[in-house]
Amino acid sequence: MQLWLAFTSPFARKVRIAAHELGLAGEIELVETDPWTDPRLRAVNPLAKVPTLILEDGEVLYESSAICDHLDERAGGGRLFPRSGRERRRALRLQGLSDGAATAAGRLFAAERRAALQVDPMIPRFERAIAASLDALEAEPLSREAFTIAEVGVACLLGYLDFRWPERAWRAGRPALADWWTAMAERPSLVETAHRLPTVDPRP
Structure with missing residues (x-):
């Protein structure tokens, strides 16, 4: 493959x-x-x-x-994908939430890079979507053992936020999510796949 x-x-x-x-x-x-x-x-x-x-x-x-x-x-x-029932619905729901927030984060990053030339009126909407998604995830009982597509998606979102904006305090007011991420960040699959800058022509 x-x-x-x-x-x-x-x-x-x-x-x-x-x-x-x-x-x-x-x-x-x-x-x-x-x-x-x-x-x-x-x-x-x-x-x-x-x-x-x-x-x-x-x-x-x-x-x-x-x-x-x-x-x-x-x-x-x-x-990664539970076969049926509430657990499957939960996994798909959190995957969708995390993917949507990650999409907003990618668009926010691109918009902020363009802001020196022209302010993007969508920036506040992207910021609110990310913040609201993080608040929703703070209330979710994320597993530290059963790593379904829900946990994979959340990990990708949080890792991307740290990669693009290490100076921004998304952890503030979200202690459960922050503790979960601290524990998960050393998982071998996450260490092995850490973000890095491109070696081909970079674009936003």
């Missing part, structure tokens, strides 16, 4: 964490790309977005949730 990615993407990191948790990391070749400029990526993914996974037979999967679901199924199923 080939995983096309940018090492700054929280969604590409999500797939890499899933692969490590499922014991599949060794089966995946990492292909670093700049999704803004690389025509090869659009040739396999019409959206030209990362992550994009190319399977051994040439089938292409994109969007992190679909890729993680496939990896879970490949590893036997039911590990």
